[in-house]
Amino acid sequence: MSEQALPIEAFHHHDEEGTRLGFWLFLFTELLLFGAFFIIYSVYRSSYLGDFKLAAESLNTTIGTVNTIILLSSSLTMVLSLDAIKRGASGLSKTFLLFTIALGTAFLVIKGFEWAAKFDHHLFLQTSNGIAAGKGSPLLNPGAEMLPPGQVLFFGLYFIMTGIHALHIIIGAVWMLIVYAWTARGSINKDNYGVLERCGLYWHLVDVIWIFLFPLYYLVA
Amino acid sequence: MTTQEQSQSARTPIIVFSALIFLTITTVLLSGLDVGDTGAIIVAMSIATIKALLVLTFFMHLNHEPLIFKLFVALAFVTLLTLFLLTFSDYSFRGM
Amino acid sequence: MNNNPASVFVDDVDFAFWFIAIVSLVFLIFITGFIIFSIIKYNKKNNPVPSNLHGHTGLEIVWTIVPTILVMLFFYFGLQGFLKMRNVPQKALEIKVDAGMWWWKFTYANGLEQNSAQGLTVPVDTPIFLPLHSVDVIHSFYVPAFRVKMDVVPKAAGQELNYTWFESSLVGDYDLFCAEYCGLNHAQMLSKVHVLSKTDYEAWYQSALVVQEQSQAESPGKALLSSKGCIACHSSDGSKLIGPSFKGLFGKRELVVTGGEEHEIVVDEAYLKQSIMEPAKDIVKDFPPIMPPLPLTADEVMQIIEHIKELSE
């Protein structure tokens, strides 16, 4: 900050490391946000163990595994993209970015099919028949066939947690598109790749969260 | 960065990636074993933790960051762990 | 401390309370005294040249250790009373407590039910065990004189109920409050605990049951209104409480609001049934939409409707 530039924007930061530090702090908030969900999940798993296991059986482990591998691969391409730009190969960097976006999209598509299948089996909405939003009592629709509460909680958590995770993937993908455009324009380059780096950090965090989501929903049944 | 470092940094991700895939397959296979309920959780969570550490260290370049970054990350995870432990000081002892 | 405390917890709680109070007071007096002393002795006029003290390790250690010891005592005394509150004596008399918006119900072993107005009647010198059940939101069972408080939390099926217990050694009437905010009539969710001598209690216990059985036989609907807590919000004499009065209700024309739309209806059996089972659907104009759905069987609903009809004749 030694330069005496006059407009206030001028000292908006060349402190790359500071920006990165701030971004890591932001990532912690994401981590704790999901942390709250993980706490809720563990609490209900401990009190409805049987139901959770039964419910988890209806999730397809193969699909989960495939999706995990897809997401891990996308992390790899992200690293390679950053690596490429650091070496000045912005063409290669863009290619890897495209790969990452494509893998992210594939993840979403598979997730979408999985969700759709669950909806078809009414695993989620079954309990909602006729219940006024949030104010219901099961007494009001005695006819409806009810899942045991533990399974309802399981699917509720499943949809919300994977849903919010998917939302993060979408945000990440949109961000990557922007990064792609900027790389094409040249404003992200060998000497100025902070945005790409942060985008990568974000993408990896989304990956880390999935690394924990995956066994909790697909494996420990 | 010297050229040598560069080629190294291109190689590391692929090694790490292979390790991650390997661990993923391991955890899936191990989930078939019958090690009891807590056993299963412990196995799955330990593997997930190793995977997360790999991503944090190599993909997110924590290994190249100054000490303060590592301290911060440790603080965040310790906080989360504490929240878990203390919440379960309630739920593990309900109805006793 | 008291010779005859209202409950067995009073001594423990009050001892902890006054112990902390006295320690706190000593500190507070010292702090205030020191501030006033410094303002007078060390103000700019009296002490124009300040000293240059940076710190003193010995002092730091003293004021770390002394509070540590004191707070551990606070913890210990608090714990003593708490352990007593949580360990129910073996031979306690069990009385079920139900709470709902905004009523209490106390159910005895022989099926006797008491509502908020009647209160919780217990014998003196007998441990009373109270499982706490809520039908809607969280309430809190609070008898200040006994130092007893426990939230009445609605539980999912299969989860254990909250409980509390007390033993009173002083005959008398005590206030019972709902201490957890539960909506509109939180402040009216009051009742009494009547502590009777053992002989009085036996007499009351037998006769109250007889009275209850008689009124049930006379009008099951009326008994339900009282035991389900309806009368907390609906009067039977035409006076306006939180909800419409039952008097003259059947056959009356009412302006109701359904999903924001106003329209007029005639109160008939179908309407009453719906209002009981799905209270949120049609709301009589100018009344708040707050009635909770109650777990009633179809038979019980019919009995209540019969009674409402009677009140309208």
Add this chain to the structure above:
Amino acid sequence: METAGSQSYLSTHTSSRWNRGLLSWFMSTDHKRIGIMYGFTMFSFFGLAVCLGLLIKLQKLFPGSSGWEIIPPEMYGATFTLHAVIMIFLFIIPGAPAVLGNFMLPLQIGAKDVAFPRVNLLSFWLYCFGAIMAVVGILLGAADTGWTFTPPYSINTRSISIFGGDFDSISWMLTAVFILGWGTILTGINFIVTIHRMRAKGMTLFRMPLFTWSIYAASWIQVLATPVVGISLIMIVLERVMPIGFFDPTKGGDPILFQHLFWIYSHPAVYVMILPSMGLVSEIIPTNSQKPIFGYKSIAIASCSIAGVGYLIWAHHMFTTGMSDTASIIFSFLTFFVAIPTAIKVFNWLATLYKASITLTPGMLFALGFIFNFSIGGLTGMFLGSLSTDIHLHDTDFIVAHFHYTMFGGAAFGLIGGIYHYFPKMFGKMYSMKWAKASFAFMFVGFNSLFIPMFVLGFYGMPRRYQTYPDMPIFNHFQMASTIGSWILGIGVVLLLTTWIRALLSGEKTSEMNPWNSSTLEWQTATPPTLYNFEEEVEITRHPYDYETFREEVKKGTSIGATNE
């Protein structure tokens, strides 16, 4: 035109497009302008909430049987909810960090701005947006859950719309609080990075002023705790609009779990409120004592340990909810450990007064008032941390008195003292000493007579959140005493706000750089500070409270002291 370097932040301080009128404020990324904007909005909300407090007290003048009603029962819930939501989320949590933290933190460490000025502005916008959403939301639909949003009540209840029709005011309020949460998270991140990356040369961690230390500790709480409550509130919104029931027992959920998640944030949040005020007190006291603060390092470390221990004790709000006894015992035990670093701080402040040379400026009066009030607030916290006494006192007026002592008598007194202390620096204007001291006298006396009776009421079992209460002499008399206290306090608050407004409009102009003769860095720059805070690079060579060296520097002319000495 002047060179930008010497411009006052009041003349222009914004991107070149917006340099005129109100927009030059609303678009400004300058930390000083943002701090001042927070100040104005916050104190406007404070004025509103204070009036609601007065109304609540008026209502409590009349027991149930009297037939008098100031606030009808269906509005009472909404009244204390609005009162608390404003006071907590719009006033005291952003409080000292947003106003004085923004303004003073970069000055104290010799930085030109915070690390992310644009993010800082975004925080302010989020604050405004959330604030308006919360207030409008509660007003339109009379949301009445209290500031604790306890389910299942908050899931089941339907707010009574004032204008008819359906208006889900509770979901609005929850979403608004979520947005406000992001505002504070971003501010916290900003401060942490600023402190780590932007300290001037020679400003080591243990040369930072204590206010900066306290903001640092508070920022960590904001970053690590806020997301937890944020997502829990959103889950309540989801439960209101969707058929899931994480906290709804009729759907298998556990309402107590929400309380855990809520207090995981909201307990540490009380230290977000109090720490910066403690920091301000640690600035005001050495300045007006003209001697080094006693035990600088232990105060700095105590700030961090309060934040740390503050994380471990949330369930002391839940002793009566029926959580496991083991948990109750653990949390009660841990609760007491927060008293120890706090005690260390209190005793260090007292020791600073020893052999000092004290001037009773308005700032100093509020700081000393803070010590007294906060000691009462904190010591009554001991009654609540102790298990058996908490069972009796929980959800009574004793709690209400406890947290008004800590939040109003503590946090808010500290903040007000801090504003009196920094007022001349921020605005280049001086207030009337007489008015300022009168405002202290009324506030101090009024505050204590308002809330001391409530301890007694609580001990006799008066539950909180009661619109009316049974007609008993003990209740009636103490409620009356307390209500009269609220009027004295009211006069004090009116005096306070008029003192400030008068000073802003017609106060004596001053460009004196260091009116209180303080040794810390923020006083060594122009009044009001210029755009880049410091004309030249600063280098720190001494401890922030080293008054002896400071006096020598003033003599030598390398530092600036008070001119009217």
